[in-house]
Amino acid sequence: AGYEVREYLLEKWQRTCAYCGATDVPLEIEHIVPRSLGGSNRVSNLTFACRPCNQRKGHQPIETFLKNQPARLRKIQAQAKAPLRDAAVVNATRWALFERLKTTVLPVMTGSGGHTKYNRRRLGIPKTHALDAACVGPLDALHGWSRPTLAIKATGRGSYQRTRLDRFGFPRGYLVRQKRIHGFQTGDRVIAQVPSGKKAGAHIGRIAVRASGSFNLQTAQGVVQGISYRHCRVVQRADGYGYSFTLTQTEDARRVA
Ligand SMILES: [Zn+2]
Known part of the structure; x- marks a missing residue:
């Protein structure tokens, strides 16, 4: 519970010291009305x-401590009372959803962002979308999280418009009518075995076709231009999505960097 409260408060007070406005300093939870005065x-x-502020304030009432800063005093008192309105809406919706799900036969569990973060920190896992998802709910250990993550990105299937425009709306170039050139289509994932020349070797990636039969290949290392269709072999047909593996850096690697 303490962890959740701390996360909530950090959000509410925007990670700043209420008394001096300092950010990027270690912050301590502070009672506005001191415990010793019945807070x-x-x-x-x-x-x-x-x-420093916490120590200077000590057991004084906030009115005494901030008697020379009435504006700040008013602001703190107003903000203390203000709930996180967005959070309230999300909470209400979430519980409604939870009640509905409970009426199904599916096992239902709840978790919180604070708990997810707690899991992630405790296990020393870096913050990424995929790893955050893996840290939701009760969790004792997470194995193999440093494996690459498959990222799927919608790339579309080309455009209907055959004229490319510049930023003023004038024609900049024209696309060919047919999408397929020598059996290849922009977006196909291909492997190119170039036997000789500057680009000799194997390249794998997404191609952009040109009517000339000389394609551009977007690889993980960068774009390789002017590869003949004769050297290409389709690995996966374009389906409107781009696929790539992203490696999550480990804590150690990041520290070195
Ligand atoms: Zn301060």
């Missing part, structure tokens, strides 16, 4: 303060 542990009585 509660409710989130509406909590904010963040940097260490």
Whole structure:
């Protein structure tokens, strides 16, 4: 619960010290009305303060501590009372969804962003979309997370318009009528075995076809231009999506970088 409260408060107070506005400093949870004066542990009585401010304030009431800064005092008191409205909407919707799902026969579990982050931090896993998804819910260990992630990106199947325009709307070039050139189509994933010359070797990637039969190949290492269709072999037909593997850097690799 403490972790969730801290995450909520960090969001609410935008990771700054309430008293001096410092950011990028270690922040301590601070009772607006001190515990010693009967202040509660409710989130509406909590904010963040940097260490120096926290120590200077000590057990003073906030009105005494900020008596020379009435504007800041008003702002803190107003913000303390303000709930996160967006969060309230999400909460309500989420519970409605949860109740509906419970009426199905499927097993239903709930988790929270705070819990996901807790899992991720505890297991020393970097933040990516895929790994965050893997960290949702009860989790003791996550094996093999440093394996590459398959990223699928919608690339489209070309455009209906045959005229390319410049930014003023004038024709810049024309596309050929037929999409297939020597059996290849833009977006196909091909392997090219170039026997000789500057581009000799094997290249694999997404091709962009040209009527001349000399294609461009987009590989992980960059674009290789002017590859003849004679050297190409289709690995996967264009289906409107691009596929690539992204490697998640480990903590150690990032530290070295
Ligand atoms: Zn401060």
